[in-house]
Amino acid sequence: MKVLAIRGATTAESNNKEEILKESAILVKTIIEKNSLDKDDIISMCFTMTKDLDAVYPSVSVREILNICDIPMLNYEEKYIEGSLCNCIRVMMHINSDKPKSEIKHVYLNKAKDLRKDLLN
Template identity: 65%
Template sequence: MKTLAIRGATTVEKNEKLCILNETKILIQKIIDTNSLKEDDIVSIIFTMTRDLDEVYPSVAVRELLGFNDIPLLNFEEKYIKNSLDRCIRVMMHVNTHIEKDKIFHIYLNEAKKLRTDLKGKE
């Protein structure tokens, strides 16, 4: 068993609580499903959001919508860079797994797909 990090990102249409929560839930669920993870596999989750998103923390989606209450979660504001992607939520999930590093799928959804065109996803 080893600990690996899985990256991902998504964007939201509007800076609204329900939009942020829904897109976060979709992103986290897709990471879990695509990588065949269980809740107990997840060590911690770190989120960042661009400064134009300020209605709710993405970790609320993990707690309230997915019901994961025993996973350490942390939220940060993404460093602002001129001309960077707007309304973006990024995640780094640390997991305990037997999966080999090259078999992990990093998930980028919506406009965030532009961030890592070098990665091949599992659709």
């Protein structure tokens, strides 16, 4: 087995706790489903959010909504770049896998779909 990283991003409609939790959970759940992951395959997750989202940490959704409580997670503020996408939640999930990198499915949802079209499968 080797360690691989899966990227993903989504957007929230507003800086609202319920909205951030909902969209974060959908993002992580979609990554798990599209990559046929078992929860034990996940090593860690790093989240970033743009500075306009500060109502709740996205990792809370993984613990409370998806009931994944034994994975280390960190939350950061995304560096602001003029003209960049607002209300954006990003994740990098590290996994153990026998798959080649070419089989990893990165997930971009909502307005984040335009961020990395080259990574979409």
